[in-house]
Amino acid sequence: MERTRSSSPIDRAPALALLLAALAGSVHAAAPLDPQGDYLLGDWGGLRDDLKRDGVAVDLGYTSESAYNLDGGFDRDHKLAYADQFALGATLDLDKLFGLRDALLQITLTNRNGEDLTAERLVDPASGQVSSVQEVYGRGNVTRLTQFWYQQRFLDGGLTVKVGRIPLSDDFATLDTGFQNLFLGASQPGNQAGEIWYNWPVSQWAAQARLAGANETYLLAGVFDLNPENLDPDNGLDLYNHGSQGVIAPLELGWEPEHGLGGLPGKYKIGAYYSSADTPDYRDGGRRYGAWFVIQQQVTRRAGDRDRGLSLFVQGTWNDERTAYVERYVSTGATWSGPFDARPHDDAGIGLAYARVGEPYVDQATAGNIGLPGPGAPGYVPPQGEEWNAELYYGFQLTPWLAVRPNLQYIVHPGANNRIDDAWVAGAMLNVTL
Structure with a gap:
């Protein structure tokens, strides 16, 4: 990454002077609601x-996801569910601010609100859900300290070290898509391994290092504190909580060529994790462990523009069935950036995901069914098996700061319960850069 030489703190104007000068106006300043x-x-x-320019990049964002059950599911009573997230972040370039070369400090607060249509209408509450038709929902209606980390680069950028409060999904098993369905997004081990891998917006105390190799390869390794207290909404702004149960250690090897197949960018990743914490054991197992892979490759370009074209992806996870909820998962799909010349900034996508709940988990969850008359009896837990999620969306980039993505989703066996009718869901995602 190219580095810009900074002036000393003494030479820079005080923040108050900057504020007064900005409020005085600027010829090139963009007004609120400016469509350009x-x-x-x-x-x-x-x-x-x-x-x-002075070293403080402010990031304000809002995302909302609406979902309406058109047909099928456990509860056919129609409902419109709405979930959203506000994010306030600041990236501090410590070189520009204090002359500390190749160093960054990231601070991000998030606030989530709303409800999940999957839990409200699509699945049997006696067994629970597997995926969600609103990926932005999750981990409670609460304000959280989602990022609070320091990053330092060494060896001319060849080694990057990050320490602090970090969500595991920031860097491991990442994937770039615009889907609303949870199982067609990034960092899937966190959605299937159980309560050990915490995705955004939950952070953990952690340390990780990324070593750049030859030919755009890298090795990424980390150690994350495993503390269930981080999930408690009452601890959303706490820096430290008692109750650590061990660590989870992910490792990822990747290749991210800018000029890969056909001279187009791609991402190829394979990784594994190991948890030292004591976890539920469904079949005389031990510590939790698993693996993942992610492949994403742009295959076409539009009118010579590398930012426009068709990209394909496939990703999968495997978790030790003795301790994990979802044993196997795989998804595939295609995204298309700038599909039409008249709409060069729009995007579209189609995807399909498959997940299977582990048999040891099902055996334990349904052990109490013995002696019961069958489904519908008090205390009966429906057995779970396989679930399929599909989504088709088109994203309208209405302005540089406003995007709307209507979508249609289809869920086969909601909650991995083959007794529940397949469900159709209409959704809409709204992304605003504030």
Whole structure:
């Protein structure tokens, strides 16, 4: 990464002077709601750009996901469910601010609210859910400290070390898609391994290192504190909680060529994790462990523009069935950036995901069914097996700061319960850069 030489703190104008100068206005400043601007709220009279030049990049975002059950599912009573997230972040370039070369500090707060249509209507509450038709929902309606980490680069960028409060999904098993269905997004081990891998917006104390290799390869390794107290909404802003049960250690080997197949960018990743914590054991197992892979490759370009074209992806996870909830998972799909010349910034996608709940988990969960008359009896737990999730979406980039993605989802065996009718869900995702 190219580095810019910074001035000393003494030479820079005080923050108050910057604020006054920005409020005085700027010829090139973007006003709020400017359809050509980068932000809904504008650039604050030029203050936003001034802060970034001085080493403080502010990131404000809002995402909402709506879902409506058209047909099928456990409860056919129609419902519109709405979930959203506000995110407030700041990236501090410590070189520009304090002369600390190749160093960054990231701070992000998130606030999530709403409800999940999958839990409310699609699955049998006696057995529970596997995926979700609203990926932004999760981990409680609460404000959280999602990122609070320090990053330092060494060896001319060949080694990057990050320490602090980090969500595991920030860097491991990542995938770039615009789907609303949880199982067609990134960092899938966190959705299937059980309560050991915490995805965004939950963070953990951690340390990780990324070593760049030859020909755009890398090795990424980390150690994350495994503490269930991090999931408690009452601890959303706490830096430390008692109750650590061990660590989870992920390892990933990747290749991210800028000029891969056909001269187009791609991502190829394979990884594994191991947890030292005591976990539920469904078949005389031990510690939890598992593996994943991610492949994403752009295969076409539109009118010579590398930012427009068709990309294909496939990803999968495997978890030790003796201790994990979902034993196997795989998804595949295609995304298309700038599909039409008249809409060069729109995108579209189609995807299909498959997951299977582990037999040892099912055996334990349904052990109490022996002697019961059958489904519907008090205390009966429906056995779980396989679930399929499919989604088709089209994203309208209405302005640089506003995108709307209507989608249609189809779920086969919601909650991995083959006694529940397959469900059709209409959804819409809204992304706003504030």
